[in-house]
Amino acid sequence: MISRSLLRQLPARAAAGAFVLHSGLGKRAADQETAERLHGWAASTYPVLRKIDAKRFTALLAAGEMATGAALLLPFVPAAVAGLALTGFAGALLGLYAKTPGMRREGSIWPTEQGITLAKDVWMLGIGLSLVLDDVTRTDR
Template sequence: MTSRSLLRQLPTRIVTGAFVLNSGLGKRNADQETAEHLHGFASGTYPVLGKMDARRFASLLSAGEIATGALLLAPFVPAAVAGAALTGFAGALLGLYVKTPGMRREGSIWPTEQGIGLAKDVWMLGIGLSLLADGLTRDR
């Protein structure tokens, strides 16, 4: 990555990476109640997760967030790789927003009060796509 590209990407990589990393670290030792809440919410939208143990789900979610945050924070990781990881992560979160009843106003893409927490993840999707595009199109 050229120094100009890195400097341009650094602010978004640092703030987004730190946010996602902190979220993952916070789930690292999730208690049973927290694990069941996270698992129940996710498996309601993604039924394939329903067969997984709640503690295992929380552990894997934590690991995925930690890995995504670390990829964003590591300046030697290419923008396309970090962007792809963030895009996938944000896409899964936005899937929760789109598919979970009560998150959006009736017949609209706009969030309800309950949906604001997930709707804001659209910013991470935009950052991920920007990093991906920058990494794939920059001059070599």
């Protein structure tokens, strides 16, 4: 029997999980040029990533996305765990949005045309936080 909380979470978990899993699957076979582009962008925001080879970074990114997507899609993974994974992933993406020049309008949190692709990832942050809050405030245990 499906619990009411899982049923409540199902649309958000399925939508975000399928999206993130698909994104990770698409990065598994990234060519060198794609890996270098992804790595360069991430390393410009998170300098610690400069120590990692571009292909290895992309493989780790793909694995992290696939694991996050799977955690969201698998109903036996607690919502708090899946939500924390999604929140961390979305937070990193929003860090790129906040720190990459040209993504936001001058003096504003609102995106430029170039920033919309990252700014829209705020929905993943909202879903992740909602899953965590829903799980920790459950009363039907």
